[in-house]
Amino acid sequence: MRAKLFAVAAATTSVLMASHVSAAPAEENAMKVSSKEELTTFAIGNPNDAYAQYFIGQSYLNPYQTDKSCGVSNVTFEPSCRNNWHIHHKAPQILVVVAGEGIYQEWGKDPVLLKPGMVVNIPPEVKHWHGATADSWMQHLSIAPAIEGASNEWLEQVDDAAFAQANTDAK
Secondary structure (H helix, E strand, O other): HHHHEEEHHHHHHHHOOEHHHEOOOOHOOOOOOOOOHHHHOOOOOOOOOOHHHEEEHHHEEEOOOOOOOOEEEEEEOOOOOOEEEOOOOOOOOOEEEEEEOOEEEEEEOOOOOOOOOOOEEOOOOEEEEEEEEOOEEEEEEEEEEOOOOEEEOOOOOOOOHHHHHHHOOOO
């Protein structure tokens, strides 16, 4: 499993010239997840207490051990859970949606409905947020190469009104 995750990270980090959200490979993969018990592909992990101040709702974090060149974690969001707007400085981030439905949005752009099998390539310096839809759990793998001097800047919350609008507008 570890080698497979690292291979995904290595293969996708070279594609980070601009933000890109891939299409889900098959429509039948698009399904809401109504309970934690339905999330069986990747272990949920522990409550994400270390980053709770940057989330609305409960998230869970399960980091996978890789070599020091790349970090891979499974992040699980309960329904309506989302992180704050944030920027990754000096390093890209790749999200691989593995279960449920979620939303990804870049500052000034329309929200995107995330479904299993979709990959989001986020270049450095792009202000964005992501999380579960209002009525589904969501899991994604977060992949980030280890780059010296890289950091995350956590910004304002995605308030309830903006989140409700994103749920309406996400396509």
